[in-house]
Amino acid sequence: MTLSNLKNQYNDYIKLNGLKSSKRRDLIFENIVKKIGHFTTDDIYSDLLKTDPVIGIATVYRTIRLLVDSGILVEHTFGEKRGFFEINNQQAPEHGHLICLKCGHITEFYSKTIEKNVKFMQKQHNYKINSYKFEIFGICPKCQKSEK
Amino acid sequence: MTLSNLKNQYNDYIKLNGLKSSKRRDLIFENIVKKIGHFTTDDIYSDLLKTDPVIGIATVYRTIRLLVDSGILVEHTFGEKRGFFEINNQQAPEHGHLICLKCGHITEFYSKTIEKNVKFMQKQHNYKINSYKFEIFGICPKCQKSEK
């Protein structure tokens, strides 16, 4: 997924839903597409505050919701009761996450086996599958070292 | 995992942590071990209220937390921002969940493939694995029918 693809996806969603363009929303979009890995609403809010001290947290929540609805972002909970977001790279295959219970570091992994398994479950249980999440919790190599 | 195993696990945890036994906690424990499938704190609370109209919701939250800490229960979020609990059957292999986005129904599934994949990821990423969650979201057969 290239940046211009995302930009199109963003603009199309706004047009298709009879929304108006806005400076704030564009700023949030630009900030988000530059992010690598996972982030929270608060991450974005504190980023934006640096250059736009008047922006409200509600606008950030609203825009992130819009970006999830438009398929630009995916939301995770990673076992916690709050949202973590990442760019929804529709070109790449879906991926799982290794989550360190100590430092919170997240490693992504790809697996064809999982992909196949999801399809098998779809057939076996007559489900119409939308998405899946595969999360492995443990201690990352770094934290294992510092534990000793 | 038999009932008496769970009871031992519960009693051991209380002893090992210098806690006192209590009628309320026992009532909650008895209620929970009878449950099949997944439940929320509120499910337990409203159950208990029927026979014990004075019980406080805080006690239910506290006890469920204790049961998770002792390994008797496992917590899930199923993509929502609240807790769902189930008995941690340590005899049976870990399992994944199919979650219906329409009616919320949850189907469990077992898969050796997943088990192997987790072990592979453990090696590949040098993780010390604690647990994992595999959640597939979609529409269940029943809801597919009623959609038409």
Next chain:
DNA sequence: ATTAATTTTGATAATCACTATCATTATTAA
């Protein structure tokens, strides 16, 4: 059994992440 130390409890305030409301401001189409 009585006491003393400690834990548990229910009520409820506080917290956290998030959503709803609403008056004001911005955008857009005519």
Next chain:
DNA sequence: TTAATAATGATAGTGATTATCAAAATTAAT
């Protein structure tokens, strides 16, 4: 330029959960 409508920031409200605290229950030691 205007009229209609959407976006915004402030902030109140919400839902799930945790923290606090005085009173009650439990336990161990007398």
